[in-house]
Amino acid sequence: MTTEFDVEFIERTDRNARFLVRGLTPAFANGIRRAMVADVPTLSIDTVRFVENSSVMFDEMIALRLGLIPLTTPLDDFELGDTVTVALDVEGPATAYSGDIVTSEPGVEVADKNIPIIKLNSGQRLEFEADAVLDRGKDHAKHQGGVAVGYRHLQKVEVDGDLGEFDDEEPQILRGVIETEDGELIASSEFDHDLTKLYPGKELSVTDVPGAFVFHVETDGSFSVEELVDRAAETIGDRADELKNAVAV
Amino acid sequence: MMIPVRCFTCGKVVSEHYEEFQARAQAGDEDPQKVLDDLGVNRHCCRRMMVSHADLVDVVSPYQ
């Protein structure tokens, strides 16, 4: 690779991040995005064996809800297709929460503990044992670790001069991240997405910065944002290696 | 019947926050907009999951 990537974080928490990458082509930016959505595997409940379900929901409906519950996934410890057994036993009157699910692996647990699975009246009971399997978003959307992953161009805002004395000042709505003339990065939420609030009475021009993309990455709690981005880049590298080997043979 | 586990559109886990939203904004007297902002339910696809949901478990629960 001749270009060097330059990464700058604008916002960063465990599950949510916004970062600027310079030196990308649009095709590669999209490749990373797609890898984050479809190629990074997560654990998700797949097969459910009901012992008792006297709730008002059918087994299938409960199984669907279970599949959507995010499980923390230590990717180093699992191979694609590996399973983890989980179980739940709740008797009404109570609500069965995702936090009531117990797992057989210490590193694997429910990422969000407050998800109501089903409300049970007195006399109703939900008991099951289930297998969570490691698979990719390509095969089922419940295995997507990235939520609403996307990117925008970085936009450069330049001041061309002052507005004429009698010109109307119209709002200039913009979303994403801007780069000012001093090279400062500002998220548009800081000025209420209206450029005239940041530069009152100025004539402005906004242009896309070539090769600079602002990614917004959110995970469902299966792993951290860093892990998701790392693994996505890794899958692209792995596939490039595969191709290289196939050509060499 | 029960709140969907995730947002239909983006896949964010919204059910995690539903009971708090219900208690604060629909049973309580807080402004739903502020509660959703506070809970981190920011996109309008996720917000509609919460705002438009009718919890019917209690209606169907006597029948089984």
Ligand SMILES: [Zn+2]
């Ligand atoms: Zn959503």
